[in-house]
Amino acid sequence: MRISRKKRPDKPLIAHYRLNNKIVAPEVRLLDNEGGNLGVFSIQEALRMAEEQEIDLVEVNPKAEPPVCKIIDFSHFKYQKEKEIRKQKQQAHDTETKGIRLSVRISDHDMEVRLNQADKFLNRGDKVKIELTLRGRENIKPTIAFEVVNKFLGLIEGKMELRKEQLPTKQGNRITAIVAKK
Numbered sequence: 001m002r003i004s005r006k007k008r009p010d011k012p013l014i015a016h017y018r019l020n021n022k023i024v025a026p027e028v029r030l031l032d033n034e035g036g037n038l039g040v041f042s043i044q045e046a047l048r049m050a051e052e053q054e055i056d057l058v059e060v061n062p063k064a065e066p067p068v069c070k071i072i073d074f075s076h077f078k079y080q081k082e083k084e085i086r087k088q089k090q091q092a093h094d095t096e097t098k099g100i101r102l103s104v105r106i107s108d109h110d111m112e113v114r115l116n117q118a119d120k121f122l123n124r125g126d127k128v129k130i131e132l133t134l135r136g137r138e139n140i141k142p143t144i145a146f147e148v149v150n151k152f153l154g155l156i157e158g159k160m161e162l163r164k165e166q167l168p169t170k171q172g173n174r175i176t177a178i179v180a181k182k
Contacts, residue, residue, distance in 0.1 A: 018059040019074055020047060028059070028069040040066055095126055097178065102132045102152060104145050115155050122160065122181040130168075132175045145175050153177065 018024075028046050030038040041049070050057040050071045058077060061068035070077075098121040100114050118128045130152060132145050149168045156162060156179065166178040 017074070017078075018062065020050065020057050023057065023059050023067070023069065025059075025062075025067045027066045029064065029066050031060075031068065031070045033070075033072055035070075046071075095180075097127045097129050099129045099131055100152075102130065102148055104132070104134070104138050104148055106148065111152065111155070114152070115159075118152075118156055119159055122156070122162075122179070125181070127165065127178055127180045128156075130177045130179070134173045134175070139173055142170055142175065146170075149175055149177055153179065 023043060025043060027040055027042055030041050030046050030049070032038055046057055046069055053071060055071055056074040056077075058070050058072055058074055059067055060070050098117075100118050100121075102111075102114060106114075118130075121128050130149055132149055134142060134145055138145065146168055153162070153164075153168075161182040162179045163182045164177070164179050166176065168175055168177040
């Protein structure tokens with residue numbers, strides 16, 4: 001089966017707003033440009049007021065009783081809403097969990113390399129999952145593996161403050177710990 005690589009259209013950024021004659025409520029609470037309450041009017045009266053000012057009547061809160069409408073220029077209103085959403089998306093950061101694998105017989109240089117990787121991930125805002133797999137006869141002495149993981153955690157804590165989300169625990173033949181930057 002062929003996988004389509006075409007980019008799918010994005011969802012519209014803002015919610016759908018009813019304009020002018022598309023508003024179905026018999027009465028609406030009316031707001032002016034600055035958000036000041038003008039009171040409750042019939043839909044015909046509200047539409048007449050919007051036409052006098054040569055701008056749109058936009059239903060901003062259809063769930064209120066009566067629905068809230070605003071007399072504003074819709075294109076400007078839509079632009080402001082899209083701008084707010086883009087700003088929120090820029091500030092949001094999806095945190096990932098990045099993995100660092102260690103072994104019982106890890107050398108000092110390899111430990112430094114893993115330490116630099118963990119430092120980079122933590123400074124970027126990601127969580128780090130430290131994983132040590134015990135193989136063969138290593139399963140007999142898990143205390144040595146816990147020492148390696150705790151040594152690694154100590155080295156990271158020497159560089160920055162950490163929040164330990166999961167302390168080192170043994171699950172089967174693996175020892176795992178999850179940390180994040182404070």
